[in-house]
Amino acid sequence: MKNSPSELKVSVEVSAETTALVYPASSSPLATLILGHGAGAGQRSAFMVSMSRALAALGIDVVTFNFLYTEQQRRIPDRAPVLEACYRSVIEAVRREVESARARLFIGGKSMGGRIATQVAAADRDLPVAGLILLGYPLHPPGRPDQRRDRHLPSVGRPMLFVQGSRDGFGTPAELSPVLAPLDQKATLHVVDGGDHSFKLSRNDPAKQAAVLDDVERTVVEWIQQVSSMTSPSRVKP
Numbered sequence: 001m002k003n004s005p006s007e008l009k010v011s012v013e014v015s016a017e018t019t020a021l022v023y024p025a026s027s028s029p030l031a032t033l034i035l036g037h038g039a040g041a042g043q044r045s046a047f048m049v050s051m052s053r054a055l056a057a058l059g060i061d062v063v064t065f066n067f068l069y070t071e072q073q074r075r076i077p078d079r080a081p082v083l084e085a086c087y088r089s090v091i092e093a094v095r096r097e098v099e100s101a102r103a104r105l106f107i108g109g110k111s112m113g114g115r116i117a118t119q120v121a122a123a124d125r126d127l128p129v130a131g132l133i134l135l136g137y138p139l140h141p142p143g144r145p146d147q148r149r150d151r152h153l154p155s156v157g158r159p160m161l162f163v164q165g166s167r168d169g170f171g172t173p174a175e176l177s178p179v180l181a182p183l184d185q186k187a188t189l190h191v192v193d194g195g196d197h198s199f200k201l202s203r204n205d206p207a208k209q210a211a212v213l214d215d216v217e218r219t220v221v222e223w224i225q226q227v228s229s230m231t232s233p234s235r236v237k238p
Contacts, residue, residue, distance in 0.1 A: 005052070005064075010093040012068055012086050019043075020065035020090055022098060023056040031224055032061040032101035033133065034094055036087060036113025039077050042070040047110060047198055051135070054217040060224065061100045065090045067113075083116045084123070091120070091127070104228055108133035108161075111170065111197065115149060122155035131159040131227045133220055136197045139171025139179065150179045153187075160187045161223045163216055165195030167202070190219050 005021035012018055021043055033055060037043050043064035052062040067086050069078050077083065087107075094101045107117045107129050114134035121129055140147050153160075162180065164173050173191045180187040192199045192212060199216060201209055 008063070008093060008097055010065065010090050012089045016068055018066050018068055018071040018086060018090075020063055020093065021052070023052045023062040023064075025059050025061045025100070026057050027059050029061040029100040030059050030221075031104040031106055031130065031228060032063060032094060032098050033106045033108065033220075033224070034063045034065070034087075034090060034101075034117075035133075035135075036065065036067065036090075036107075036109030036116055037070065038109075038111035038113055038136075042066050050213070051110075051217065054213070055220060058217060058221045060221060061098055063090070063094050063098065063101075067116075077112065080116070080119065083112075084120050087116050087120045091129075095128070104130050104231070106131050106133060106224060106227075108135065110135045111138050114138075118156050118160070119152055121158060122152040125155075125157050129158055130231050131161070131224070132156065133223070134160060134162045135216075136168060136199070137162050137164060137171060137176065139176055142169040145171075145175065148179070153179065154183060156186070158186065159227045161190065161220065162187060163190045163192065163199075163219065165192045165197060165199050167194065167196045170197050188223065190216075190223075192216060 005023045008020040008022055010018050010020050037048055043066050048064050052064055055062050067083055108114045109117050115138055117132055164176055166173055180189055194201045199212055
């Protein structure tokens with residue numbers, strides 16, 4: 001199977017383990033990108049698999065993983081400290097096992113996975129992460145714009161790419177723009193015109209939908225290339 005991933009077991013706690021999937025780049029990798037999944041679907045969801053394969057085909061080593069609650073087949077996400085601990089464990093394992101991650105590592109994810117990545121980065125400015133990619137950032141729960149999840153973003157301290165659908169119920173680009181404005185050059189917003197929280201268009205048009213996702217994938221890779229050209233590779237041993 002094209003871009004077939006290999007499994008990587010990650011120890012999270014003394015008695016807990018989760019599974020990561022490594023999608024190797026089709027050519028010499030520019031960087032490694034770790035993507036965490038959203039709250040309602042694991043790393044084997046259609047969105048996560050298709051995005052990972054596409055980015056790998058464009059020259060990025062991609063690693064996805066299950067948060068512990070998903071790995072243990074529980075429906076309700078763990079509290080933030082547990083989710084963050086899982087993400088940190090994956091970062092440590094990936095830096096040990098994936099060569100390109102020791103040179104240049106990006107983190108992020110879909111919805112909740114991206115939010116947890118920003119919280120992990122904000123809590124540790126020394127973490128060797130070149131930048132973050134947020135696919136449908138959950139600025140607030142649907143219908144609750146007063147419950148914003150943005151207080152930590154100024155502390156991230158790395159370049160961030162926000163890819164947001166114009167119809168995203170978790171935060172439209174219009175809602176997100178004033179949040180990102182004070183971050184100056186650290187935040188880039190790419191708007192998916194007509195896209196929802198998963199970048200799906202309102203009309204069922206396979207050709208247009210494929211073009212939308214292709215644009216998102218190329219935007220992510222071009223942004224990684226741009227950030228990589230401005231930063232030196234990390235040579236810190238895992």
